[in-house]
Amino acid sequence: SVRIRCCTAAGCASSGAEEIKDRLEQSIKDAGLDNTVEVCSVGCMKFCGRGPLVEIDIPGVLYQQVSGDQVEAIVDALKQNKAAESGATPLDREHPFFTLQQPIVLENSGKIDPERIEEYIAVGGYQNLYHVIHDMTPDEVVDEVTRSGLRGRGGGGYPTGLKWATVAKMPEGQKYVICNADEGDPGAFMDRSVLESDPHRIIEGMAIAAYAIGANHGYIYVRAEYPLAIKRLETAIKQAKRLGLMGSQIFDSPFDFKIDIRVGAGAFVCGEETALMQSIEGGRGNPRPRPPYPAQSGLWHSPTLINNVETFANIPAIVREGADWFASIGTEKSKGTKVFALTGKVRNTGLIEVPMGIPLREIVEKMGGGVPRGEVKAVQTGGPSGGCIPAHLFDTPVEYDSLIQLGTMMGSGGMIVMDTETSMVDVAQFYMEFCRGESCGKCIPCRAGTVQMYQMLTKILRGEATLIDLEQLERVCGMVKATSLCGLGQTAPNPVLSTLRYFREEYLELLKDSP
Numbered sequence: 001s002v003r004i005r006c007c008t009a010a011g012c013a014s015s016g017a018e019e020i021k022d023r024l025e026q027s028i029k030d031a032g033l034d035n036t037v038e039v040c041s042v043g044c045m046k047f048c049g050r051g052p053l054v055e056i057d058i059p060g061v062l063y064q065q066v067s068g069d070q071v072e073a074i075v076d077a078l079k080q081n082k083a084a085e086s087g088a089t090p091l092d093r094e095h096p097f098f099t100l101q102q103p104i105v106l107e108n109s110g111k112i113d114p115e116r117i118e119e120y121i122a123v124g125g126y127q128n129l130y131h132v133i134h135d136m137t138p139d140e141v142v143d144e145v146t147r148s149g150l151r152g153r154g155g156g157g158y159p160t161g162l163k164w165a166t167v168a169k170m171p172e173g174q175k176y177v178i179c180n181a182d183e184g185d186p187g188a189f190m191d192r193s194v195l196e197s198d199p200h201r202i203i204e205g206m207a208i209a210a211y212a213i214g215a216n217h218g219y220i221y222v223r224a225e226y227p228l229a230i231k232r233l234e235t236a237i238k239q240a241k242r243l244g245l246m247g248s249q250i251f252d253s254p255f256d257f258k259i260d261i262r263v264g265a266g267a268f269v270c271g272e273e274t275a276l277m278q279s280i281e282g283g284r285g286n287p288r289p290r291p292p293y294p295a296q297s298g299l300w301h302s303p304t305l306i307n308n309v310e311t312f313a314n315i316p317a318i319v320r321e322g323a324d325w326f327a328s329i330g331t332e333k334s335k336g337t338k339v340f341a342l343t344g345k346v347r348n349t350g351l352i353e354v355p356m357g358i359p360l361r362e363i364v365e366k367m368g369g370g371v372p373r374g375e376v377k378a379v380q381t382g383g384p385s386g387g388c389i390p391a392h393l394f395d396t397p398v399e400y401d402s403l404i405q406l407g408t409m410m411g412s413g414g415m416i417v418m419d420t421e422t423s424m425v426d427v428a429q430f431y432m433e434f435c436r437g438e439s440c441g442k443c444i445p446c447r448a449g450t451v452q453m454y455q456m457l458t459k460i461l462r463g464e465a466t467l468i469d470l471e472q473l474e475r476v477c478g479m480v481k482a483t484s485l486c487g488l489g490q491t492a493p494n495p496v497l498s499t500l501r502y503f504r505e506e507y508l509e510l511l512k513d514s515p
């Protein structure tokens, strides 16, 4: 039968996707096609800026910005087995936005119904878990992940296999697996989309990790602002339990594993792993000094493996295709692909998954289509911990180490494009306001430093600052970076430092005693 796939992930849902789906169902019924045409709900189809998106597999057309009054034209054209020639606009699937993508994490996104476990199983889901439990020892699984070269997708880029090996080597006993889904960077929605589009993938990735390290209990820590992701995760966990894929005796083996969801209350700092664990334990989400690292003493002092959503989403594919396959994608030190949320002043906004090492220019100019007005000025990566890359450096390959050399970082995958109308001092102030609000207040450099840096940036923007103030701002940045307790404070100055590095003249122009 023909399938009409309607994206009902948060992006399209916010522009009325559920109503479009209902109208399509009614229209298909009225046309007497309901025996041969199925209207189904799927996850993110990536071109989020053009939603609601509707895809019909025969004759292979993806409609953009579908409105209620276009439904009849779509169904009429379907009757004739062709795309609508008027009344609804198809997207060009040959556009670089699609052709430059290499989906691994997003391979099922927009294709399967995330609320039906049968569809995940039909595309090979849970077979990797079965294979691991029956054909591999835990050490072999850790070795496979290590050889793949996968690095943590939450921002730090720590080698995933090394982290797994550290927890696996801890003495037998209570161990935990945590999926960090507390995505909080402004402009980032990669993890949300994965959870809304393919939740079973995360469950399978976590279960494989649990088998590898010897854990029997997992938590998914997801922010309360993602209600659809939470709902789909709850449904997925229930379905997996019902089929015996969770709980005691998975696949008739002694291995057992259960997952609980913990909903975060909106504090950005709870994305920091020690704060996240405190929050799961029922305490206030405050970071604590490391060591001890969670791998040695984590949740309730037990060895704990924490990876983010995208990291776990890579695991089923690595098991299925093998470490060598994964390691053949990307660059020498950054293997595989990376999912980015491409947003800002760019023409084509949405979710992209590209091989590591792709030049930034290909993403911004080819996939993103550049900016509608003026010229591209910079791209911000890494959220409040990252920095701005100016347009003249766009030939830089996108990988962990090259971005750090530019004074920014990969981060979890937010990528915000700015045009020549954007004030970079404004950008720095925006991120500092964010960090000031999200500082947990536990240590003085971050608690007081973010307030001071915000005040100095405001003074500069008002034209009331002098060169001495600017030097003072740089000194405070250095102090906060060097002395803050956790990553939030240590990286909060980065947006200021990177804009000072590449756009210093914009700061100088605003000074009273501009040189």
Ligand code: SF4
Binding pocket: 269, 286, 287, 438, 439, 440, 441, 442, 443, 444, 446, 447, 484, 485, 486, 487, 488, 489, 490
């Ligand atoms: Fe809290 Fe900031 Fe200190 Fe981290 S650096 S512990 S967020 S005050």
